[in-house]
Amino acid sequence: MFAREVHLVDYPSGIPTEQHFAILDNRLDDPSEGQVLVKNDFMSVDPAMRPRLSNGQQKINTPMTGGAIGTVVASRNAKFKEGDLVQHGSGWRDFYLSDGGDLSHLDARGFSPTLYMHVLGTTGFTAWGGMLITGALKDNENVFVSAAAGAVGSVAAQIAKIKNCYTIGSAGTDEKCKWLKETLGLDVAINYRHGVLRKSLKAAAVNGIDVYFDNVGGAHLDAAVPRMNVFGRIPVCGMISSYNNYGALSSGITTLSNMVYQRIRMEGFVVYDFEDRRDEFLDDMRGWVKSGQMQYQETIYNGLAEAPRALIGLFTGENTGKALVKLG
Amino acid sequence: MFAREVHLVDYPSGIPTEQHFAILDNRLDDPSEGQVLVKNDFMSVDPAMRPRLSNGQQKINTPMTGGAIGTVVASRNAKFKEGDLVQHGSGWRDFYLSDGGDLSHLDARGFSPTLYMHVLGTTGFTAWGGMLITGALKDNENVFVSAAAGAVGSVAAQIAKIKNCYTIGSAGTDEKCKWLKETLGLDVAINYRHGVLRKSLKAAAVNGIDVYFDNVGGAHLDAAVPRMNVFGRIPVCGMISSYNNYGALSSGITTLSNMVYQRIRMEGFVVYDFEDRRDEFLDDMRGWVKSGQMQYQETIYNGLAEAPRALIGLFTGENTGKALVKLG
Numbered sequence: 026m027f028a029r030e031v032h033l034v035d036y037p038s039g040i041p042t043e044q045h046f047a048i049l050d051n052r053l054d055d056p057s058e059g060q061v062l063v064k065n066d067f068m069s070v071d072p073a074m075r076p077r078l079s080n081g082q083q084k085i086n087t088p089m090t091g092g093a094i095g096t097v098v099a100s101r102n103a104k105f106k107e108g109d110l111v112q113h114g115s116g117w118r119d120f121y122l123s124d125g126g127d128l129s130h131l132d133a134r135g136f137s138p139t140l141y142m143h144v145l146g147t148t149g150f151t152a153w154g155g156m157l158i159t160g161a162l163k164d165n166e167n168v169f170v171s172a173a174a175g176a177v178g179s180v181a182a183q184i185a186k187i188k189n190c191y192t193i194g195s196a197g198t199d200e201k202c203k204w205l206k207e208t209l210g211l212d213v214a215i216n217y218r219h220g221v222l223r224k225s226l227k228a229a230a231v232n233g234i235d236v237y238f239d240n241v242g243g244a245h246l247d248a249a250v251p252r253m254n255v256f257g258r259i260p261v262c263g264m265i266s267s268y269n270n271y272g273a274l275s276s277g278i279t280t281l282s283n284m285v286y287q288r289i290r291m292e293g294f295v296v297y298d299f300e301d302r303r304d305e306f307l308d309d310m311r312g313w314v315k316s317g318q319m320q321y322q323e324t325i326y327n328g329l330a331e332a333p334r335a336l337i338g339l340f341t342g343e344n345t346g347k348a349l350v351k352l353g
Numbered sequence: 354m355f356a357r358e359v360h361l362v363d364y365p366s367g368i369p370t371e372q373h374f375a376i377l378d379n380r381l382d383d384p385s386e387g388q389v390l391v392k393n394d395f396m397s398v399d400p401a402m403r404p405r406l407s408n409g410q411q412k413i414n415t416p417m418t419g420g421a422i423g424t425v426v427a428s429r430n431a432k433f434k435e436g437d438l439v440q441h442g443s444g445w446r447d448f449y450l451s452d453g454g455d456l457s458h459l460d461a462r463g464f465s466p467t468l469y470m471h472v473l474g475t476t477g478f479t480a481w482g483g484m485l486i487t488g489a490l491k492d493n494e495n496v497f498v499s500a501a502a503g504a505v506g507s508v509a510a511q512i513a514k515i516k517n518c519y520t521i522g523s524a525g526t527d528e529k530c531k532w533l534k535e536t537l538g539l540d541v542a543i544n545y546r547h548g549v550l551r552k553s554l555k556a557a558a559v560n561g562i563d564v565y566f567d568n569v570g571g572a573h574l575d576a577a578v579p580r581m582n583v584f585g586r587i588p589v590c591g592m593i594s595s596y597n598n599y600g601a602l603s604s605g606i607t608t609l610s611n612m613v614y615q616r617i618r619m620e621g622f623v624v625y626d627f628e629d630r631r632d633e634f635l636d637d638m639r640g641w642v643k644s645g646q647m648q649y650q651e652t653i654y655n656g657l658a659e660a661p662r663a664l665i666g667l668f669t670g671e672n673t674g675k676a677l678v679k680l681g
Binding site: 076242246247261262263264267268273274276277278279280281282283284285286287288289290291292293294295298 | 404570574575589590591592595596601602604605606607608609610611612613614615616617618619620621622623626
């Protein structure tokens, strides 16, 4: 049989285009002893995939990788049987032949499996850990979240609201800002494409900022630093404004000297550092989803051929909430 | 009687000049009940004084403030008697009339009192706390200190050597670099005025950087961030490159996206947050000074009229080690 796969065929220098990818059929043997054949149902696209396309982690003419959920269709591995729902890191293809070591069973506990690719999965866990562990968020603080309508940002902003924080979010369209205010209940939503972000944020942050959850870097970070309160924290989840620019922020940060007197802590984090607290995260998040306190949106692309467009959409602002690709 | 005082008469916009200061005589009454008259022996100039000259903390036509040590010459306060050695924050004048509340006795314990204005005082405590508390320095790590020939930097760099760390320092003259290598025993000294700092640092940091003690900001910080190891720490002591530029770094930082994957922690600190550990600091530092492990240099200006020049020298690179002004 054949698996359809998306390969990277050229390194992008700015925002990737469909020309950087090829879709091709790759012959798969039948599972040999110990192997498991998985039919992928959904795959995820994430901003963090972009740096891998330039820093050498993603090889040319090899399949892209990324989170996926799928169903076992054939197994010669005792741990997996036909029909099992599994999670793994080999998306970007419709079938995947695994030795089983990189598959984990997904027990959805009554939630839609796709939630385990966002609020109940890596994106939710990233927001939870960044806010509560790295950001050490306390009840009733003042919070700013950039890219607050994005997959991680929208969870981070809602955690702030759940903790009764005064919460400001930024987004790039009026429609997203409306969603942030009306559906998520944020106190202020700033469309960063209107006016001067530095001034809008100054006006919004009436009591300063205790935690700035940074998804963006660049002008957002530069505007946030002078607004930080004493002992403020900046958990750095990502700097999407740099991802299509060789990793360098196109707008240099000039306000960092504020860090000294305000004793600001700025700290990068990645989700797998929180692994030992996954159960705590799942308890919190399942409760919030069930109670309706945690809202989410999905932008679902249809079919593997749409996967490059789904990824590109992360950088052009076309996706709302979590972007997924439905396969098969 | 009269006290000679240095007043700020105009807000500087770049590096201050002598024209921004005036020296004048101010009438002092005799001490009334509870008051103490102190003859100042030495005063300190510090880079951190510069931001106060622009941010409104220092008022025009009022005396400058800053660390001083002096001798009580008249007292109507039971806690102080004539001849007592005291420390306080009202330098920039030859006599100071206090209500006693802002004076503390200085027990020099056999060390020259001027050491309590640098290695055994605020500068030493700043370096100690920044390195060991904020920077969480461990033995055998890889360290970079900017402005390593400066008062705080030279102590920070020596603490790194005492902890057996591979230590890189930067300074702005070959003479300072020679001192860093030959007297302080640093592994590498970089003259940042030669060549491209980013490249020099990359070549020097053969095992990356675990702790970057930042005194400078700007191009130094931009060069250091990409060299940081996983879980690296950047205690931010000051950003002298911004102090004469309205608090903004003239060269914007573009490399911060490295913070995410390397999980770098960057954190501002000020010395008074460490106050509860002062005894521990003094134990360490007195031991290191006594054993000869802690070297220091003093640049001593003579007379109050030289005080503005001493301060200006901090920004033009003219002072080596701790700059003090001998008064009276």
